[in-house]
Amino acid sequence: MQLTQLEYFIVVARLEHMSQAALELEVSQSSLSKTIGRLEDDIGVQLFDRKGKSIRLNEYGRIFYEKVEKALNDLQEAKTEIQELANIREDxxxxxxxxxxxxxxxxxxxxxxxxxxxxxxxxxxxxxxxxxxxxxxxxxxxxxxxIKDDRIQWVPLFTEEVFLVVPKNHPLAAKESVSLIETKDEMFILSETGQNFRATENQLFERAGFTPNIAFEGEDLSIILQLVNEGKGISFIFKHSFLDQYLDNVKILEISNPDCFQTVGIxxxxxxxxxxxxxxxxxxxxxxxxxxxx
Structure with a gap:
């Protein structure tokens, strides 16, 4: 029993179609059929039920598939671990x-x-x-x-301040800081519901005690801030964002109440x-x- 036979068997078993498997493996169909035949001879039983051009895994084939798939995965993991430990494979x-x-x-x-x-x-x-x-x-x-998902591990990295961003000709632009409640009648341009920054924005409004008037929602923060730059509304930006360098017609204000911070993690x-x-x-x-x- 050869490794090539097992690798070919896995593809045929997955596709249950000899010609498609031959295309994927880039071998001739006759060569593939012979390889699978030799594997069955080595084992001593038929792994597929054949009827005309149709090919289906039988009971023996399904058991063999599960074992071979695990064995090949274990071999690949072992190879990867050894290469990485030896530092001979960059990833x-x-x-x-x-x-x-x-x-x-x-x-x-x-x-x-x-x-x-x-x-x-x-x-x-x-x-x-x-x-x-x-x-x-x-x-x-x-x-x-x-991220609230049992499959995902999230570790906090740092906390950064969140600021209000308004057009330069906006009345609030005359200030250096504002209480968020002062913006309750303004038109906001916000991140789309489902975006993580929108969760930060929602928390700020909840703590400030009002429901915002929303003029626009988007998933791209650069577009949101460009709309503010064009005077279409007001929004938020976080401390370490690099997008502020592309805004020449806005004023960035500290928010005095509530405290406005968000946590970034990996x-x-x-x-x-x-x-x-x-x-x-x-x-x-x-x-x-x-x-x-x-």
């Missing part, structure tokens, strides 16, 4: 981030330590990013507020095994971001 880290001015230096400093690691950075809407984190398409999220799927490099980046990010905001 990649896929991470969804928020628009924080702290992150470029984080990536740069980690890259200096591990120059062969490929960092794939995304700026996806929170709901989509969480979906990709759950299914393993991304490894980590740097995100506002805890999240990962605790149900999935992370690579050595992902774990290294996560630990580095936790240390770096906590130290950089002290």
């Amino acid at each position: 990649s880290v896929a991470i969804n981030v928020m628009n924080s001015k702290l992150l470029p230096k984080l990536f740069y400093d980690f890259y200096k330590k591990r120059p062969n690691v490929k960092i794939r950075q995304y700026l996806l809407p929170d709901k989509l990013a969480l979906q990709k984190l759950v299914c393993g398409e991304i490894d980590l999220m740097i995100v506002i507020n805890p 999240a990962w799927n605790k149900k999935r095994k992370s690579s050595f490099v992902v774990n290294s980046f996560r630990d580095f990010a936790i240390s770096f971001l906590k130290d950089s905001t002290i």
